Amino acid sequence: MDPSLITELSAAQASTPAEPLCRYRIGVASAAGHLFDLCLCIGAGSPTPRRLSLPAWIPGSYLVRDFARHIVTIVAESDGAAVPLTKRDKHTWELGPTVGPVEVRYQVYAFDLSVRSAYLDPTRAYFNGSSLLLMLHGTENAPCALEMLRPSARSGVGDDWTVETTLTATTVDGAGFGRYAARDYWDAIDHPVQWAAHRGVGFAVGGVPHRVALSGRVEHCDLDRLAADLQPICEYQAGLFGALPIERYLFLVTAVGDGYGGLEHRDSCSLLCARDDLPAAGEREVSEGYRKLLGLCSHEYFHLWNVKRIAPAAFSPPNLAREVHTTLLWVFEGVTSYYDDLALVRSGRIPVQSYLELLARSVTRLLRTPGRRRQSLADASFDAWTKFYKADENAPNAIVSYYLKGSLVAWGLDAELRRHTCDAVSLDDLLRALWSRYGATGRGLADGDVEALAAELCGRDLRPFFDRCVYGTDELPIGDWCEAMGLGMHLRHAKDERDEGGALAALPGEAAPARPSLGVRTRRAADGVGLLNVFEGGAAQRAGLSAGDLIVAIGGIRATADNFAQLLSRVPAGDSVAIHAFRRDELLAFDVRPEAPPADTCDLWLLPAAAVTTTQLARRERWLGGH
Numbered sequence: 303m304d305p306s307l308i309t310e311l312s313a314a315q316a317s318t319p320a321e322p323l324c325r326y327r328i329g330v331a332s333a334a335g336h337l338f339d340l341c342l343c344i345g346a347g348s349p350t351p352r353r354l355s356l357p358a359w360i361p362g363s364y365l366v367r368d369f370a371r372h373i374v375t376i377v378a379e380s381d382g383a384a385v386p387l388t389k390r391d392k393h394t395w396e397l398g399p400t401v402g403p404v405e406v407r408y409q410v411y412a413f414d415l416s417v418r419s420a421y422l423d424p425t426r427a428y429f430n431g432s433s434l435l436l437m438l439h440g441t442e443n444a445p446c447a448l449e450m451l452r453p454s455a456r457s458g459v460g461d462d463w464t465v466e467t468t469l470t471a472t473t474v475d476g477a478g479f480g481r482y483a484a485r486d487y488w489d490a491i492d493h494p495v496q497w498a499a500h501r502g503v504g505f506a507v508g509g510v511p512h513r514v515a516l517s518g519r520v521e522h523c524d525l526d527r528l529a530a531d532l533q534p535i536c537e538y539q540a541g542l543f544g545a546l547p548i549e550r551y552l553f554l555v556t557a558v559g560d561g562y563g564g565l566e567h568r569d570s571c572s573l574l575c576a577r578d579d580l581p582a583a584g585e586r587e588v589s590e591g592y593r594k595l596l597g598l599c600s601h602e603y604f605h606l607w608n609v610k611r612i613a614p615a616a617f618s619p620p621n622l623a624r625e626v627h628t629t630l631l632w633v634f635e636g637v638t639s640y641y642d643d644l645a646l647v648r649s650g651r652i653p654v655q656s657y658l659e660l661l662a663r664s665v666t667r668l669l670r671t672p673g674r675r676r677q678s679l680a681d682a683s684f685d686a687w688t689k690f691y692k693a694d695e696n697a698p699n700a701i702v703s704y705y706l707k708g709s710l711v712a713w714g715l716d717a718e719l720r721r722h723t724c725d726a727v728s729l730d731d732l733l734r735a736l737w738s739r740y741g742a743t744g745r746g747l748a749d750g751d752v753e754a755l756a757a758e759l760c761g762r763d764l765r766p767f768f769d770r771c772v773y774g775t776d777e778l779p780i781g782d783w784c785e786a787m788g789l790g791m792h793l794r795h796a797k798d799e800r801d802e803g804g805a806l807a808a809l810p811g812e813a814a815p816a817r818p819s820l821g822v823r824t825r826r827a828a829d830g831v832g833l834l835n836v837f838e839g840g841a842a843q844r845a846g847l848s849a850g851d852l853i854v855a856i857g858g859i860r861a862t863a864d865n866f867a868q869l870l871s872r873v874p875a876g877d878s879v880a881i882h883a884f885r886r887d888e889l890l891a892f893d894v895r896p897e898a899p900p901a902d903t904c905d906l907w908l909l910p911a912a913a914v915t916t917t918q919l920a921r922r923e924r925w926l927g928g929h
């Protein structure tokens with residue numbers, strides 16, 4: 303929202319307990335038509351002029367989404383008479399002059415199957431308040447009420463629906479429909495809500511009730527196993543921070559055929575996962591999909607401290623009308639991405655080899671991002687809105703993920719802190735300090751605060767580290783960090799397209815011969831091989847091929863996804879080959895010289911006891927074992 307419009311209510315208004323100035327009624331207009339029915343009841347005495355807005359973005363997902371475009375009808379009336387509504391900009395309406403109670407009735411189209419917006423069909427209703435709740439300017443910081451209406455029997459939906467949310471219930475029925483209260487508008491939009499036929503399971507962490515509510519076609523899921531795995535992950539994180547600043551927590555999970563995503567909130571998270579990633583009854587091993595799901599849960603849970611409470615000053619509160627820039631997203635997403643997997647191994651959910659595999663793959667993915675030489679981590683954070691969230695075919699050449707590089711830099715910072723302090727200080731200590739000074743006190747984090755705190759804990763100037771790793775684009779000294787942590791690292795050519803490196807039992811032997819490469823990422827197409835990305839400096843780019851081109855022949859032979867690698871391998875080393883490709887509907891010929899691929903695939907292994915010092919060994923054990 304425009305901060306100039308944010309006016310503190312008088313103490314008298316803010317403390318009126320009985321009838322909040324803003325009361326929302328939320329119902330289903332048409333499940334088949336994906337329409338929510340909403341009414342905002344504005345009490346007498348609210349600030350004038352009365353302006354209403356929907357946010358343009360949702361905290362945690364840094365893209366302007368313009369949620370107000372989904373409002374399909376909106377009218378207002380007072381005492382039975384229509385009140386004029388004038389649209390002021392893409393998401394703001396102004397009510398005609400009134401001072402008494404007003405009802406604003408509107409319908410919102412909701413068919414976004416993601417964790418960021420709202421969704422309604424006969425199987426479920428899901429919403430974030432940022433997609434449905436109009437904010438009355440000037441009342442952001444005042445309490446508000448929400449009434450959730452059970453769909454009518456005539457609608458034919460919702461018979462078996464229950465309400466899942468961490469909003470505070472005031473008067474609700476057995477299924478959870480009824481009245482809820484929010485401290486203020488910011489609170490009202492920070493609790494995702496779902497009405498559906500849920501399967502649920504609970505567990506406690508330090509006496510705090512936690513719940514997993516699952517929707518979708520999930521009859522096969524072993525919910526008890528999921529809870530049994532989540533509990534130690536949550537317990538580990540609560541122990542790491544030394545405080546669990548919540549009264550309850552909800553994992554709101556929707557399973558679909560193919561989906562992945564999560565969004566953090568103060569007391570809950572919304573997760574979208576692939577059905578097959580859920581643990582099936584009778585399964586005991588941790589499949590790759592289940593490991594990914596546990597990592598996602600771990601990630602969003604970690605955010606309850608890191609970003610929801612240890613938060614940038616720029617987000618306290620955020621201006622939801624436009625982009626809010628910060629150079630710190632690497633701290634919030636990168637550090638969280640480091641700990642999400644680390645929490646799995648430290649809580650005993652995955653073995654060390656499995657964790658090393660995840661770490662090695664992160665290194666590989668970074669090395670396959672030429673954009674790491676163009677964009678610093680701080681710039682990646684600042685420009686998330688227009689670059690990371692609007693990634694196009696050139697993104698790998700132009701940008702770097704603040705999640706990916708941020709997680710590796712967090713690991714590097716962990717290694718540096720340990721190394722420089724004879725293992726007296728680690729990244730865990732930095733997080734605890736961030737919690738006690740910022741998260742627990744509500745003080746927002748400014749640019750430079752993390753560096754200053756790290757230097758204070760470490761007792762030395764860490765500017766060279768941050769200049770190189772956060773503000774610069776030089777290669778990360780990953781080999782040094784491996785050595786500090788007692789790991790062996792080896793970089794090699796990829797064996798095939800799916801090879802992302804991994805964990806080894808010991809020093810690798812002879813490498814397989816390198817296969818010629820074009821320096822591209824491809825997609826399978828019905829009539830050839832499509833180019834998704836053409837990497838800077840690679841053979842394809844030098845010959846003039848572009849992302850979007852469809853390769854149809856290599857050396858005069860029709861190319862398919864199945865024979866692509868084989869056709870390239872027939873080209874003698876150092877020779878060039880004719881490649882034919884369509885760009886749009888125009889056939890083009892290219893003279894391409896395939897080359898040995900870069901050694902961009904990382905393997906990691908635990909150095910044997912004979913190859914490490916006792917300091918390295920002890921450090922490695924503390925690193926992988928946690929507090």
Ligand code: ZN
Nearest residue numbers: 601605635638
């Ligand atoms: Zn995150």
